[in-house]
Amino acid sequence: MNPVATPFFFYLLAGTMIIGGILVITRKNAVHSALALITTLLAQAALYLMLYAPFVAGVQIILYAGGIMVLFLFVIMLISIERAAKERQFNKQWLVGIVAAAALGGLFITIYTTTTKGKELFPEGRMTYGESQNTQQIAALLFDRGAGQYMFAFEIASLLLLVAIIGAVVMAKKRI
Amino acid sequence: MDALLHITTLHYLVLGAALFLLGVIGVLTRRNVVIVLMSIELILNAVNLNLVAFSRYWQGMPGHLGGPGALHGQVFAIFVITDAAAEAAVGLGILIAFFRNKETVNVDEVNLLKW
Numbered sequence: 001m002n003p004v005a006t007p008f009f010f011y012l013l014a015g016t017m018i019i020g021g022i023l024v025i026t027r028k029n030a031v032h033s034a035l036a037l038i039t040t041l042l043a044q045a046a047l048y049l050m051l052y053a054p055f056v057a058g059v060q061i062i063l064y065a066g067g068i069m070v071l072f073l074f075v076i077m078l079i080s081i082e083r084a085a086k087e088r089q090f091n092k093q094w095l096v097g098i099v100a101a102a103a104l105g106g107l108f109i110t111i112y113t114t115t116t117k118g119k120e121l122f123p124e125g126r127m128t129y130g131e132s133q134n135t136q137q138i139a140a141l142l143f144d145r146g147a148g149q150y151m152f153a154f155e156i157a158s159l160l161l162l163v164a165i166i167g168a169v170v171m172a173k174k175r176i
Numbered sequence: 177m178d179a180l181l182h183i184t185t186l187h188y189l190v191l192g193a194a195l196f197l198l199g200v201i202g203v204l205t206r207r208n209v210v211i212v213l214m215s216i217e218l219i220l221n222a223v224n225l226n227l228v229a230f231s232r233y234w235q236g237m238p239g240h241l242g243g244p245g246a247l248h249g250q251v252f253a254i255f256v257i258t259d260a261a262a263e264a265a266v267g268l269g270i271l272i273a274f275f276r277n278k279e280t281v282n283v284d285e286v287n288l289l290k291w
Contacts, residue, residue, distance in 0.1 A: 063261060084281050090205050100204060141251050
């Protein structure tokens with residue numbers, strides 16, 4: 001089945017993400033920034049669906065928008081941030097930061113325009129629209145005994161989460 | 177116009193680069209630590225978008241690296257999301273500890289080690 005109206009949805013979601021990103025870095029109120037970031041993450045999950053990655057889209061919504069951003073909102077409400085909203089928002093070296101980001105942006109534009117001149121940078125192969133087996137194939141890559149290459153990385157990631165839990169509890173305790 | 181209307185991998189990469197730039201501007205120019213941490217999450221999301229876009233590209237390529245089971249980019253994206261969760265938890269713990277001591281959330285007041 002061929003997808004319909006792909007450019008419309010891509011530009012709609014891309015515009016939502018860019019506007020959300022601009023709102024994140026410019027808002028005075030941290031809660032507004034967190035809500036804009038949630039919007040960006042949800043639009044990104046929809047973009048993952050457009051890229052035929054439904055499992056990563058589900059993980060993004062559940063973990064990122066529903067876990068990490070809620071943690072951010074908890075911490076914003078724990079620290080008294082109304083006083084910070086009345087102070088100066090941008091630090092003293094904002095001009096150097098903008099110049100550095102403009103240099104990075106110039107590098108990106110140079111790469112993306114000079115390497116695509118005259119030839120296709122990423123020629124489209126024969127696209128397989130298989131998305132019904134996506135979760136099973138990711139599980140095969142992670143857990144399968146014969147074909148799974150990421151079992152060790154999976155165990156290291158769970159160890160990392162254990163260390164992060166202990167570290168976060170110790171850092172936030174009143175009396176160690 | 178046709179290059180704008182036919183969505184290829186390059187479109188996703190340019191969008192990822194734009195999000196990365198927004199995150200970098202947020203990290204370098206804001207004073208509030210919470211906004212800086214959220215800009216770091218923006219950067220990680222841009223990288224995730226790149227990874228999943230390339231995974232989709234390799235799914236359409238022939239050979240032993242490609243094919244319908246070439247989902248390495250998506251698996252890596254799941255690991256990046258896990259890492260982002262761990263880093264956000266520890267970073268916010270540090271923020272709470274710092275706020276308890278100095279009663280401020282501005283990055284340029286973290287200057288106890290300044291010579």
